Every structure is written in C-alpha cells, then in structure tokens.
Amino acid sequence: MKVAIVAESFLPQINGVTHSVLRLLEHLRDRGHQAIVLAPATTGRTPRRYAGFRVVSLPSVPVPGYPSVRVAATPQWVLERELAAFAPDVVHVAAPFVIGNSALLVARRLGLPSVAIYQTEIPSYAARYGLPQAEPLLWRWVRTVHQLATLTLAPSRYAREQLTDIGVQRVGIWGRGVDSERFDPRKRDPAFRRRYAPHGERLIGYVGRLASEKQIEDLAVLADLPRTRTVVIGDGPRREQLQRALPRARFLGQLTGEALPRAMASLDLFVHPGELETFCQTIQEAQASGVAPIAPARGGPLDLIDSSRTGWLYEPGDLSQLRARARDLLGDDHKRSRFGADARAAVEHRTWPLMCEQLLTFYAEAISEHRSTRIR
Template identity: 30%
Template sequence: MKIAIFTDTYIPQVNGVSKTLQRLASYLESQKIEYRLFAPQTKHSAFHSDMVYRFTSVPLIVYPECRLALPNISVIRKNLEHFRPDLIHIATPFNIGLAGLYLGKKLNIPIVGSYHTHFDQYLQYYELPLVSKLLWRYLHWFHHSFRTTFVPSEDARKELIRHGFSNLKIWSRGVDCDSFHPHFQEEWLKQKYSIKVPYILTYVGRLAPEKDLDTLMKIAKELPDVISRKVHWLIVGDGPLRKSLEKEALTNMTFTGYQKGRMLTQIYAGSSLFIFPSTTETFGNVVLESMACGTPVIASKAGGVQEIVENGKTGLLCTPGQVEEFTHSISKLLNDEKLLTKMNNSARTYALSRSWESIFSQLLLDYEEILTAHLVSYA
C-alpha cells in the first residue's frame, strides 16, 4: 500500500492535527508502508525530504500561526505520477487539501479525508457567524467525493450527520504513555517556576478565542480566596491572545509559551489538575496527554472531551461557560486528597488503554477495505 497525505498544517506547527499526522507518518515508516506527505513550508521546517514535500506559505492576517500554502500543482502531479499512490488521504480543506482533491480526481486515485476541526464553531469567536452556512456548504462539497471521512469522536460524527454528511468512520486518537507518564517530581517543576504554593493548575493549548480563555481567566479570578492562595497557574501555549491575557494575568499565573517533549510531560505530571474550558474540541489530545501523566482533568462537558473524561472517575465535567461549576470542582478536588489520588490513578489507567498502535492498525484496515471496494468497482 502506498499513501499520499495532503495537509495544510504539519510540524513544526503545534496543534492536534499536525501532531496526529506526524505520528501517522512515523507509524507508516515503522510498518514499512511508503508514503508522501504534502504540507506548507514554515520558518523552522526543512523545505522537503524524500517523503515530505513543502510548499511556500504565508501567514493568515487574523491568525498568523495558521498558514495559507501556495502549492505547485504541476510539481505535485509529477510526484504523484512517479510515486503512484494507492490512496490519497486529505486532512484539511484548504489549498493543499484542494490540490489533493483535484489531482486525486484527475488521476483516478481513491480519496479519503479526515475532519479535525469545528471551523463553524470557531467563527462564533471571530464574530463571523454569518459565514457558517457558506462554510458548511463548502465542506459538504469538499467531502462529497471522499470514499470515507474519518472523524475523531462520536460527537464529531453526530455533528456531521446533522449537517448531511455520510460515509463516516471514527478514527480516534491515542497517546504515547512512554513519553507521557507520571514519573516526574513535582518539586522540580515548582523550583523551575519559583512556585511556593502547594498546588499547580495547568492549561495547555492555543491561546486563541475559540479555546474559551475568557472562561479560564474568570475561573482563576473567582476561585475562593482560601483556594486561590494555595494555587499557581501555568498557561502553556501561544497564540493571538497571549499579550492581552498576560496584561490581565493574576500574580499567581505564569505564561510558559509553547512546550514540548520532556518539558511538557514534566508540566503535566507536576500539575495537580488540568483545567480545560474549551467547547470546540473534536477530540482533545491535550486532555488525554494530561491523563497519561496521571493528572485529572476539569473540562467543559462538550465536544469530544466528554468522551475522554469519565465524570467523577478521571476528572470532572462542567457545564460550558459556568465559572461557578469550575471553581467548585477545583475546590472539591483540592480539598479531598484521597479522591484526587484516586483520580490520578484512574486517569493514568484509562490513558494506558488508548495506544496509538491499535488506533493506526485499525486505520490501515479501513484503508484496505476502501481499496478493496475501489478495485471491485473497477473489476
């Protein structure tokens, strides 16, 4: 089997889609499955390798972290004709994704796609709700030619069905429990960030409107004084809201910027709780990473996150936007060491059941089923 992957985001960009595709590429290599991946060129990425081809891109004005690629269709076509992939997997609906769709049809290569992001929900946060209907029309057209559209959660599947999509399959997400683990000392983290209070509350993710960070800041400000005096907040990530958030930050709040690898694991593992108010997640990779490090999650009961966090066992789920519920949940767990320890263990145990190996193995089986159906239709 030969796979061509088209995506408008890839490492070193930091988001759930780029990380998932990086892991997919690594898995394909481990299984000796040939692939080519077409992605945007970024400031810190190699231009291209034997398997990853990069194309010039420019930052979006409203969101510089996201980039608009300028793919060279003739170069991609020559590459595909030489590589002769059995299947094209399109991960994003923008310029590189459009190039994959166009060439897949031209060269009669079966196409599958994946849906990763609730863009229509993002529009509410950028004051563009009127664009929502046009966006859904476009996405419906874009995915219409796919043999299958893979979604990361049951919640995302139901959302697409509601908008008239068909041929949907769940391609869930896993976590590397060897890389993300609880075996780090909390004291090391406290020394690094000069934290002298007992508890660390952490958020990891983009610092952007769609992550409900207004809610996060209200939670921090409205914690009861008796709890607030005992906690320090670590805000991990970067994005268009960082400067404004830093201006309104409390004295017990540290912005760390992007973190990865061992450092990110140490932050998760050294934290008492992971706080995640976002309501727009199709899955929530960072939630699963935190749980793998033995850190329970307090999150909004929304999107794919509610399928990861078992309320009362691996964390607590709160009504979206209800600050009082979040502050009550934080207080409840920090005041009950026995329950907190129990949740630590349950979170880690759950994460151990979500291996990437089994998830990618199932994806390959789905690829094979799609290819078999394609061959039968042309027999």
C-alpha cells in the same frame, strides 16, 4: 502500501494535525510502508524529509490575523504531478479545507481512493473571530469537501454526528493515540513545583494554543481559589491579551522535549475550557500523566472523560460549575489522586501504534470501497 499524505500544516508548526501526521509517518516507516508528505511551506525550516520520507513544501500564504498559520496557494496541476508520480494506493488528507480540497479533487480525477481526517471545527471558529455570518457557508464547504473523499474519519462521536447532520456520508471514527511512556506520573518534577508552587500551592494548568477558540480567559474564574497557582503552557496570537486577563497566571510559553511531560505530570489539575475541541489530545496527555482533567461537556471531551471517575465535565458556558468542579478536586487529595490513577488506566493502552494500525484498516476499507464503486 504507498500512502500520500496531504496536510493543511506540518513542521515546524506544532499542532494536532502535525502531531498526528508525525506519529503516522513513524508507524508507516516501522511497518515497512512507503509515504510522501505534501504540505504548505511555513515560517521557519520545513524538513525535506521526515522518518525517511520525502516532504514536499507547497507555496503558501499567511492567514490574516494569524500569521503563524499558513495555507497552501498551490495550483492543482502541481498536486496532480506529485500524486501521479508517486502513484499511491491511498491518499490521506489531514484536516482538509484548502489544499485538502484540491487534493481530494485531484485524487478523484486520478482514480485514487482517499481518506479525509476531520480534525478542526473551523465553521464554529467564525463567531470567535467576529464572522458569525460565515458559519453556515463554512459548514456547506465542509460538507462539499468531505463528500469528495472515499471515507471520512471523525475523531469523536460528537464530531461524527456533526458531519452526518450536515449530510456527509461514509463517516467512521478514528481517535488518537497517546504516548503513555512519555507522559507518565513518575515524571512529576519537584524542581518544577518548587519554582511555580513554592509554598505548596495546588497547580492548575492549561496546555495548548493561545487562541480565541480555546477560551483560556475562562480560567479567570479560578484565579482567586485559595492556595492555588495557574500555569499556562503554549503560545499563540492571544498571549499578550491573556497575560493581561490572567495577571496572576504564569505563562511558560511552548514547551518541547522532556520539559512538557515533566510540566504536565507536575500539575494537580488540568483544565481545558475550549468548547470547540473535536478531540483534545492534551486531555489524553494529562490523563496519561495521572492528572485529572476538567473540560466542557461538548465535542471530544465527551469521549475522553468519564465524568466523576477520570475527570469532570461541566456544562458549556457555566463557569460557576467549572469553579465548583475545580474546588471539588483541589479540596480532596484522595479523590484527586483516585481520579488521576483512573484517568491513566483509561488511556495508557491507547497507544499510537494501536491507533495507526486501526487507521491502516480504514485505508483498506477505503481501497475496497473505491474498487467496488468503480466496478458498479
């Protein structure tokens, strides 16, 4: 199979979109398929190849107020030239919004089947960034973009319902894999704990981007829990503001390589307070690490956390309930350990190869649907 991947972001930018694309490229390579990547050029060094496949960097401009995020400013004829030359069997569009919209229009013009991966609840970000009046317009844009695709894949049941409610048709569900060898409870690091919990404190951790939509300031409700320390892992445009809002927390920056799974496995509790997660990969990584997560009962966490067994959900906005959930697990070592063990058991089979094979069946479905539509 020949797969053209058009992504709204790529290396060196690290986020959920990039992570999924990298795992997919590795799987396509391992299974003997062919691929090409088209993505916006970004700050830093964008590789010319990944997993042996060519990466085409497209001209881009920074997002106002978030300069590390860039969107492609590429005329459609450039995409048409690249896609026509590669002649893919299917066009995979990762988190389509700007360049993804253009790619879907070009795919339709070239008569190519397409699979759009819905990943980010951008319209709901509008209120977080001071533009609530833009939200309905952005939802209409999401519907317009995804209706161009042969098939759309949402990462969770909640996200699928969001899309069908606004009128998007042909929506399936494709989750994400987790590397349960990389994220493993055995990587719990005594040195990490000595450094950040020198007196045997319980470590509460967050891992992810430091941005408004993640609501990391909600962790302040846990700041005075006795015998606890909070560590924040990641980077982003709100780091300075969050350091002021959470003066007792330790901000470790973005961790990569083995430093990240060691840090994750060394936590006692993982808290992700963001209410706009369509999936939330870091919850899976915490679970694979044997660490019980706590998250709002909205979006992707509804599919990932079996509340009162593999973690805790709390009502969105109810920070007193978040605090109560945290106290429940931090005060009961046996219960916390049991939740962590059950969490790992729930996700360790959900490997990237398994999920990528599932994606290939969705590609085949889109190709079949496209052919039958053309015949009709």
